[in-house]
Amino acid sequence: MQEVVENRAVTFKGRNDPNEITSETLNLGTCYSDDEIVIQVHAAALNPVDLLVKAYAYSWIAGSEPKTFSRDYSGIIVRKGKHIEEFDVGDKVVGTFDHLFGKEGSLSNYLTLDPKKHPSITKMPSFGDSEYDDFVLNAAWPLVFGTAYMGLGLLDKSQNLGPGSRILVIGASTSVSNALVQIAKNHLKVKSVVGICSKSSFERNKELGFDHLVAYDEGPVTDGVKNLIDTEFNGGKFDLIFDSVGNSEFIPRIEDFLKPISENSYYRTIVGDAKLKYTSPSVLRSFIPTEFFKRFGPFKKYNYKNFLLAPSKNYMELGAKMISAKEFKPSIDSVFGFDDYADAFDRLLSNRAKGKIVIKVT
Numbered sequence: 001m002q003e004v005v006e007n008r009a010v011t012f013k014g015r016n017d018p019n020e021i022t023s024e025t026l027n028l029g030t031c032y033s034d035d036e037i038v039i040q041v042h043a044a045a046l047n048p049v050d051l052l053v054k055a056y057a058y059s060w061i062a063g064s065e066p067k068t069f070s071r072d073y074s075g076i077i078v079r080k081g082k083h084i085e086e087f088d089v090g091d092k093v094v095g096t097f098d099h100l101f102g103k104e105g106s107l108s109n110y111l112t113l114d115p116k117k118h119p120s121i122t123k124m125p126s127f128g129d130s131e132y133d134d135f136v137l138n139a140a141w142p143l144v145f146g147t148a149y150m151g152l153g154l155l156d157k158s159q160n161l162g163p164g165s166r167i168l169v170i171g172a173s174t175s176v177s178n179a180l181v182q183i184a185k186n187h188l189k190v191k192s193v194v195g196i197c198s199k200s201s202f203e204r205n206k207e208l209g210f211d212h213l214v215a216y217d218e219g220p221v222t223d224g225v226k227n228l229i230d231t232e233f234n235g236g237k238f239d240l241i242f243d244s245v246g247n248s249e250f251i252p253r254i255e256d257f258l259k260p261i262s263e264n265s266y267y268r269t270i271v272g273d274a275k276l277k278y279t280s281p282s283v284l285r286s287f288i289p290t291e292f293f294k295r296f297g298p299f300k301k302y303n304y305k306n307f308l309l310a311p312s313k314n315y316m317e318l319g320a321k322m323i324s325a326k327e328f329k330p331s332i333d334s335v336f337g338f339d340d341y342a343d344a345f346d347r348l349l350s351n352r353a354k355g356k357i358v359i360k361v362t
Contacts, residue, residue, distance in 0.1 A: 003028040009108030010341045011066040015057040022066055026110055028079055035114045037087055038079035042362045043139035044106040045072040046348045055279055068105030071096045074124055074138035094138040095121030098311045109361060122316040125323040132332055140330040140356035141319055148180035149315035150307055151242050151268050159266060161239060165190045168238045171245030172197040172205045175356050178331050180242060185209040186327040196221055222249050226256055239265050246271035248288060254302055266303045331355030
């Protein structure tokens with residue numbers, strides 16, 4: 001059956017090649033298998049990982065074919081295979097499409113996927129009254145929510161955080177940290193969440209749920225956090241230190257801030273020990289060699305984990321549940337039209353975004 005449509009996508013070929021919109025015809029009658037669905041994408045979010053992926057797109061690794069950006073998406077199912085039972089044509093869905101140097105990505109008009117192979121998908125919840133429509137808001141949360149979910153030890157069940165727990169968040173203003181504090185306070189009912197950010201971001205981050213904030217631009221941040229431990233927590237240390245920006249200031253004095261390893265405390269990071277330059281990353285620069293034996297092997301002194309998002313339906317279902325209960329809402333920095341994708345990438349590169357950058361695809 002011939003049901004031909006135009007499928008436009010923002011693509012690149014190599015790490016030094018320009019981004020551009022490319023187009024190909026797509027036959028909606030034959031482009032999917034019995035186990036796949038076809039989603040007409042309405043909105044997609046940019047993430048720093050998009051910059052990282054392009055930075056590593058050497059031809060000997062990624063080839064020279066066009067590659068599509070982005071993972072987060074929201075849209076409507078327009079076709080489904082006969083083996084699909086959970087979803088129907090017309091369903092509004094939201095999720096992440098996991099790929100590396102893929103021909104398909106969410107920054108395109110249509111996305112074809114197998115929900116069993118890409119399980120980070122759920123029916124789209126409604127946010128209710130907002131200055132942004134539901135497609136924009138839903139495109140903004142899956143990747144950061146899932147990363148925060150893993151950062152709290154919920155996916156691998158490595159920690160059981162709750163009302164008696166304390167968490168320190170390095171980089172309180174990032175989108176991942178915004179999701180993490182909302183999950184910690186509204187779902188896990190964590191007693192105390194401390195964030196590190198600039199003094200100018202205090203008001204905004206307080207509204208998200210942080211109980212205490214320490215400014216990194218008002219003297220040594222380690223001294224500020226240690227003073228908080230001594231005065232507010234009666235010497236009580238943290239069950240979890242979560243780093244979303246790349247920081248090494250706490251590591252030389254880790255025993256002053258993190259509970260003993262015997263109490264199953266964790267230091268988790270999504271970046272490493274130094275701020276990552278996404279356009280020209282250095283893996284070696286991201287780790288402190290002298291800490292290796294303190295983190296791994298028989299001389300291990302504290303639980304350390306550097307991780308990337310793993311696809312899971314678990315965090316998508318929790319996110320949808322919390323949204324419906326008005327317990328979670330992503331922060332939006334800016335919204336761009338599809339043809340203005342270059343401005344959206346410029347905003348991402350500026351490193352000044354306060355919340356997600358979303359592109360309206362349809």
